[in-house]
Amino acid sequence: MFEQTDPNQIQLTEEGELKHFITTEGLSRELLTEILDTADSFVDMSAKQVKKVPLLRGKTVVNLFFEASTRTLSTFELAAKRLSADVLNLNISTSSTSKGETLKDTLMTLHAMHSDMFVVRHSSSGAAHFIAEHVTPDVAVINAGDGRHAHPTQAMLDMLTIRQAKGDFAPLTVAIVGDILHSRVARSQIHALRTLGVNEIRVIAPNTLLPRNIETLGVKVFTNMQEGIKDVDVVMMLRLQKERMNTALLPSESEFYKLYGLTMDKLRLAKPDAVVMHPGPINRGVEIASSVADGDRSLILDQVTNGIAVRMAVMSMSMSGQMKSRGNEL
């Protein structure tokens, strides 16, 4: 863990606009809605022959990935390219001992390359925050997932997908199911859902995969899937993060599937028009049955499409905030 100051002191300008995007925690409903509205404009861009806008023309975006990821990296790359930025993908393997020092050195090197934006993925919580604190002013930092802390663009693409499917957040009951303990996605989702004002948030997981004091985030906890999924509007599945499990938290994958895997039988307990989401990559037959993942209630592929639009939105908004605060200083 890195030392933390209030993230909103770092990610917002004095006027309350985004200049980095580190976490959904503490952001206002107005700002989250502005991200969704801006993303909506980018979703509609698919109707154009030229699926590209010049907002980040002449800017250099560096995808700084200290942790492997195919889907997030490729959608960030595509988002930056559709904004007309020049994109550099750097996969940097982490040395577990001297992260702080290594990071600073890396940043100095990238600073010398005149980058305008870093998209950061790191296995340590707080990495993006740390980088945002130490980059030269007017470089925007976007968090593409840091340890168990946050994955804010994933949460916002989920919010966009829910809004498209359901229209209004207020009447919804949303269940988040699976490996809550290791999930930065779940944390960012809970903060965003609360701010956007859903009626009820439930988390469903075995005790061993629930963080302590999760109730303090304003969620209802269920260890029984059948009870938890009853009458919900949205089911958000999480991936079982095998690579993050150091101890025996689960008896077996098949046992997990039996109790917490989303099958058609369990989905029938939710509302008849309930939708199913999953951040991917899917472990078929571990968290979710193929019949559900490929079924007509699944929004999994919409999530991927929306991911590009949401990333375009936060990238252009953060760069916009940077340019404005730079202008104020001149």
Add this chain to the structure above:
Amino acid sequence: MTSNTLNAEALLGKMQQELSSLITSGTKPDPLMIGIRTGGVWLAEKLHEELNLNSPLGVLDISFHRDDFDQSGLNPKVQPSKLPCTTEGRHIILVDDVIMSGRTIRAAMNELFDFGRPASVTLVTLLDLQQRELPIQADIIGGTLAIGSNEIVKLTGPEPLALEIRNRSEG
């Protein structure tokens, strides 16, 4: 035109007449009318109805193509452009409320061309404030007006349409 309010309806009438003769001349068959958000859309809605055009009205949002992103950032109220059909090979009538520097129209043409290659683009504006910074001219205008460097002209609407000269600081 020295008073603080200008007769928008009269200017619109003149625009409509010229546009009507252009369309009946047959040089721009089956034109596709597109308004630039927000004032241009209000005008285009009226013109579209009065001229009884076949193709539905299109709406253009230029926020993504503005050239002042580095100074002003992204317009938080950006909405997608909505074109009812393809622009490929069509005669476009582009409608805006005011032309001044020409930068809005430059941005609008970039946005427009992202949808395809039109056969022609005719620019129609209610008011020409001159002070051009780019080599762009309107084909049809309602009227011209010289304003001071600290003044701007604002179209309010959609009902009723009115033009107001305001101090720059008032927005």
